[in-house]
Amino acid sequence: MKAVCYMGVEKMSVETVRDPTILNPRDAIVKVTSTCICGSDLHLYDGLVPTMEQGDIMGHEFMGEVVEVGSGIQPDKLKVGDRVVVPFTIACGNCFFCKKELWSCCNNSNPNYWIAEEMMGHSPSGLFGYTHMTGGYAGGQAQYARVPFADVGPLKVPEGIPDEKLVFLTDIFPTGYFGAENA
Amino acid sequence: MVENSRTRMADAGRGKRRSMSRQKWGAIIGGSALALYGITRRSPLGWALAAGGGTMAVLAGTRMRSQEPSVWTSLLVNCSPEQAYRFWRDFENLPRFMNRLQTVSVLDNRRSRWTANGPMGQPIRWDAEITEERENEFIAWRSLPGSDVQVNGEVRFQEAPAGRGTMISARIEYGSASGMSRALGQFLRKGANFAMRQDLRRLEALMETGEIPTTEGQSHGPRDMVTGVMRVMDPTRPIPQGSNLKDVFAARRSIA
Numbered sequence: 001m002k003a004v005c006y007m008g009v010e011k012m013s014v015e016t017v018r019d020p021t022i023l024n025p026r027d028a029i030v031k032v033t034s035t036c037i038c039g040s041d042l043h044l045y046d047g048l049v050p051t052m053e054q055g056d057i058m059g060h061e062f063m064g065e066v067v068e069v070g071s072g073i074q075p076d077k078l079k080v081g082d083r084v085v086v087p088f089t090i091a092c093g094n095c096f097f098c099k100k101e102l103w104s105c106c107n108n109s110n111p112n113y114w115i116a117e118e119m120m121g122h123s124p125s126g127l128f129g130y131t132h133m134t135g136g137y138a139g140g141q142a143q144y145a146r147v148p149f150a151d152v153g154p155l156k157v158p159e160g161i162p163d164e165k166l167v168f169l170t171d172i173f174p175t176g177y178f179g180a181e182n183a
Numbered sequence: 184m185v186e187n188s189r190t191r192m193a194d195a196g197r198g199k200r201r202s203m204s205r206q207k208w209g210a211i212i213g214g215s216a217l218a219l220y221g222i223t224r225r226s227p228l229g230w231a232l233a234a235g236g237g238t239m240a241v242l243a244g245t246r247m248r249s250q251e252p253s254v255w256t257s258l259l260v261n262c263s264p265e266q267a268y269r270f271w272r273d274f275e276n277l278p279r280f281m282n283r284l285q286t287v288s289v290l291d292n293r294r295s296r297w298t299a300n301g302p303m304g305q306p307i308r309w310d311a312e313i314t315e316e317r318e319n320e321f322i323a324w325r326s327l328p329g330s331d332v333q334v335n336g337e338v339r340f341q342e343a344p345a346g347r348g349t350m351i352s353a354r355i356e357y358g359s360a361s362g363m364s365r366a367l368g369q370f371l372r373k374g375a376n377f378a379m380r381q382d383l384r385r386l387e388a389l390m391e392t393g394e395i396p397t398t399e400g401q402s403h404g405p406r407d408m409v410t411g412v413m414r415v416m417d418p419t420r421p422i423p424q425g426s427n428l429k430d431v432f433a434a435r436r437s438i439a
Contacts, residue, residue: 005405054405054407055403055410
């Protein structure tokens with residue numbers, strides 16, 4: 001597949017890489033139909049965020065169609081053919097924070113939690129395509145993306161509404177909503 | 184029983200520990216005396232003496248703590264003490280979240296055979312025996328004589344207040360018998376604090392979600408040499424057994 005890769009400070013390129021595969025039972029593979037470049041991708045582009053590595057696949061705002069699900073996903077939660085918007089935070093749905101619906105604080109989804117803890121005291125959840133400090137997950141500026149804990153995050157959306165009206169649900173709209181609620 | 188094993192362990196390394204602690208107490212007492220003397224002089228030279236002596240005493244005092252022959256850590260996990268106890272009590276589950284272990288096979292109700300990753304890819308083997316246990320609360324085990332290393336452990340499961348799950352506290356003690364066994368023990372002890380924290384975090388993920396989150400094996404663009412070297416040197420992500428280092432470097436594209 002083709003994917004936008006970070007190749008160094010102010011160097012991005014579209015590379016041909018291996019298609020993603022299911023690595024854990026609760027993974028799903030999403031065929032990306034729309035994706036955005038976020039304002040915070042510019043921080044990565046400018047080299048301002050540590051723990052980026054050459055070859056990392058970018059992008060944390062994407063939506064698409066489920067093309068494969070892992071063995072641990074119940075069909076009533078998610079199945080092949082579902083149209084989904086994928087939030088940029090990865091949440092397990094079972095930990096202390098997820099039970100309180102504090103998805104961005106998920107205890108389990110960031111395998112590199114210790115880097116974030118060293119830098120900031122606590123670790124956020126894993127994020128798509130946003131440095132190895134938040135897990136080093138391959139992002140969604142690609143033709144396909146692997147979505148971990150796919151029975152928790154992805155939001156099923158109906159057919160008939162164009163992508164352009166939905167893709168904001170990944171990051172842009174919730175960020176504004178969260179800001180308004182806290183104001 | 185556990186107290187006994189701890190005492191025995193301290194005895195095994197007694198000679199070295201005693202001379203080290205003598206040096207340390209010397210530094211603490213000497214440094215403090217120097218600091219006191221310096222303060223009473225009330226001159227620039229006196230202040231310098233006081234600062235130097237004080238630094239020496241503080242350094243010696245803080246270094247003292249790092250000499251512990253055991254490592255311990257605890258973590259709050261969102262499950263019941265019964266669930267955590269049952270999972271741990273089946274020792275064959277341990278390699279699923281303890282990265283440095285290759286296999287554990289249960290021999291009978293109390294004894295098990297452990298294999299860990301040793302230096303240069305060589306396995307370290309030991310037999311362990313449960314020395315004490317209370318159902319849903321506590322398990323303690325020790326390595327049996329004739330093992331490659333002397334390594335004892337204990338784990339406690341306590342129900343946390345306000346429905347916050349279970350506090351799992353684990354402790355591993357590394358003995359230093361002599362010769363090869365001592366060297367292997369030191370190999371295992373190296374970085375053990377961090378490794379143990381990682382192990383418990385993986386256990387938490389396994390208990391709460393049924394899987395351990397990973398990016399190992401995901402696709403990515405071309406890596407550079409620096410990333411390849413970092414990946415190979417990273418102690419938190421051991422290269423799987425049986426993989427050829429040359430291949431790992433040559434196939435840079437497959438390094439996650």
